[in-house]
Amino acid sequence: MITIPRIRRLDIAVLIGLLGLALWAPPVRSESFSEKLTRQLHNNAMRESQKALDRNLMVDEESIRASLPAGADRRMVLRTRASLYEKVADFPRAEADFAELLTLTRNDPSVYLDRGYFYMRRQRWADALADFTAGARIEPRKTAYPYAIGRVHAAMGEYERAIQSYNEAIRMDWQDGRSLLARAEAKINLERWADAKIDYDRALRSALRAPTDRFFAFLGRGYAALSTEDWEAAVADFDQALSIDEKAFSAIVWRAYANERRGRVDLAIEDYERAVAYDPADAATRTSLQRLRSK
Template sequence: MRLLLAAAVAAAAPAPAAAPPSAPDAKAARILASAVRLYHRLEFQDALERFDRALGAAPGWKTAAGLRAACRWTLGDQAGAKEDAELAARLKPSDAPSYAARGKARLILKDFPGAMADFRASAEADPRSLEGPLGEGSALSAQGRTRDALEPLDEAVRLDPGSAAALLMRGSVKDRLRDFRGAAEDYGAVLEINPRFAWARLYRGMALRELKDYPAAESELSVFLEANPDHEDAAYLRGNVRFLLGDFRGAAADLTKVLSKNPGRGTAYANRGQARAALGDKAGAVSDLRKALELDPTRRDKIQSALDALAASPAEEAQAAPALREPASERGRRGEPAPERHTGEEESLFIK
C-alpha cells in the first residue's frame, strides 16, 4: 500500500442551475463531499467507492477525478491514478476546491511547480480550508524538501486537527527530520481518529523504537502484525525490539518467520544467530552466522567478529556479541510515502 498523501478537497459546490445537464448536481456533490471526509479519515477503500459513485453520477467531472486520483495512488493503483490525473489536469479552476483538485493531479504527474502554484492559489481562495497548505506540504515532501514542508503541514493541522491525512503526512515529515517524539505523537493522534488504520501502528512502533521505548514499540508492532501477519519488515523490526527487551526466544521466532519469506536476507541470519547465541545455542548461532557470511559479504568483518567471539567461548557460555552500528551512510531513511519508508535493514540490532 502506498501512502502518497496529496491534498483532498473538503467539498465540491453544487453546479449553478443553468449548468448543462451533464454537470454534477447537488446529490453528486454530497457524495463527493462524503468521499473526501472518508479520505481524511484514511478510510481509503470506502472513500474510493464514494469517488466512483460521484463520477458515475457525473462522468467526466474533473474535480472528482483529481480527488479520486490521489485515493487510487494511495491504494497502489498508479495506472488508474494517472488516468484520473490526466483528466483533472485539464481543469480550468475557478475556486479553491478546483485549484486543489488540479494541484493533486499535477502532483501525481510530477509537475511540481504547477502543483505548488495550484495549492497556493487554493489557499488564497479559501484561507479557512486545509487543502491548500496540506497540498503544498505534500508537494514539498514529495520533492524531498522535508524541512520546508513542515510549516504548511503545521498550518493544515491547525486548520483541521481532525484530519488524519494531515497528521499522517506531518508525522512522516517529522520522522524523516528525526523528530521521533513528534512523529509518534502525530501517529498516535491518527489512531485516535481512526483506530483501524493499522499502518500508523507500524510507523509509531518504529518511532518509539528510535526513542528507546521498547515495550511500547513491541506493543504497536504486535498490533500491526495481527492485522498484517505476513509483513516481513515488521516481523524483522519486532525481532529487534524483542531482543532489546531480553526476549531472545521471541526474537529468534520473528527472524525465523522473516527467513521463511526471504531466505536470502543475510542480516536476518546474522541477527538470529545472535539471538541463538543469547539462548545458549552455540551450534545454531554458528550455523546462522556462517550462512550470513555467505549471503552478506559486505558485512564480513562484523559477522566474522561475532563468529570469533563464539568460537572463543564454551558452548554453555555462548552469548551475543555487542551490537555493531553500521555507518550512517548505509542506514536508509524513509522515503515518501508510507509502507516502504523503512526496509528494516536500518533497524538491525545485531550485525549491521
C-alpha cells in the same frame, strides 16, 4: 488534433470498475511508511489497465459517459477520462483533459487538488504546488490544501517546510488525523522522536478510522520507540500494527530486534523466522536469524 479510437462500452465499464475509487485517491509522496502500500496499489491498477490496452482498447467520451451515472456532464467525463489516461500512462492526454476541465470549472478548487496530485505523481513539484496554492486561494479554510502542500515539501525532502504546512492544517482542525500522521512522519525523518510520538498519540486519538492509517500510526510510533531504545513500547506498537497487517515485513523485523534487545531471544527468533519465510532474499534478516540461533 488527436483522434481517439473508440472502445467497446462493456470494456470501458470493466476498466472503470477495476480502477474503482483509486481513480481519485491522492497518493503519498516519498518512500515513507505509507508510500510503499500506495505504490503497490497504483502498480496493481496500472497492470489491470495495461491489460485492457493490450487488447487494443482505448478510451473515448461516449463509452465513459455510458459507464457513469445518468445525467453525468462533460466535467465528470473529463475527470474520469483524465484518471483513466493516467492509469494507462497516457500522461499528455490526461493533462489535456485536466486543462480542458479547468476551462469549464475554473473556480472549482477540487480540480486544482486533483491535478495537483496528478503533478505530484509525475514528480512535477512546482506545478503541484501551484495548483494546491490556487485551490487554497479559492477555499482557504479547507485542510486539504495545506496538507497537500506539505506532502509536496516532504516529497522534496523539505521536512521543516512540510511541518509548517501541516501546522496550518492542524490549526484549522486540531483533530485532522491525516495531517497529524503526516507531521509525525516528517518529524521521524528529522529524527525528532519525542515530537513524532506526540503526534502519533494525537493521531490515534483523532478520527483516524481507516485501518491503513492506524497501521502506519502504530508502525511509526513503534519506530520512534525503537529509535529511543524503549523496547517494551516498541514491541507493544508493533503488536498493534501486526494485528492490522500480520504480514507487514518491517513490523516483524523491527519487533524481532526490539525483542532481542529486551532479552526475549526466543520471540526474536520466531519473528526473524517469520520474516525470512516472507522474504527469503533478505540477507540482513537471514544473518540476524543465524546469529541468534548460534548463541
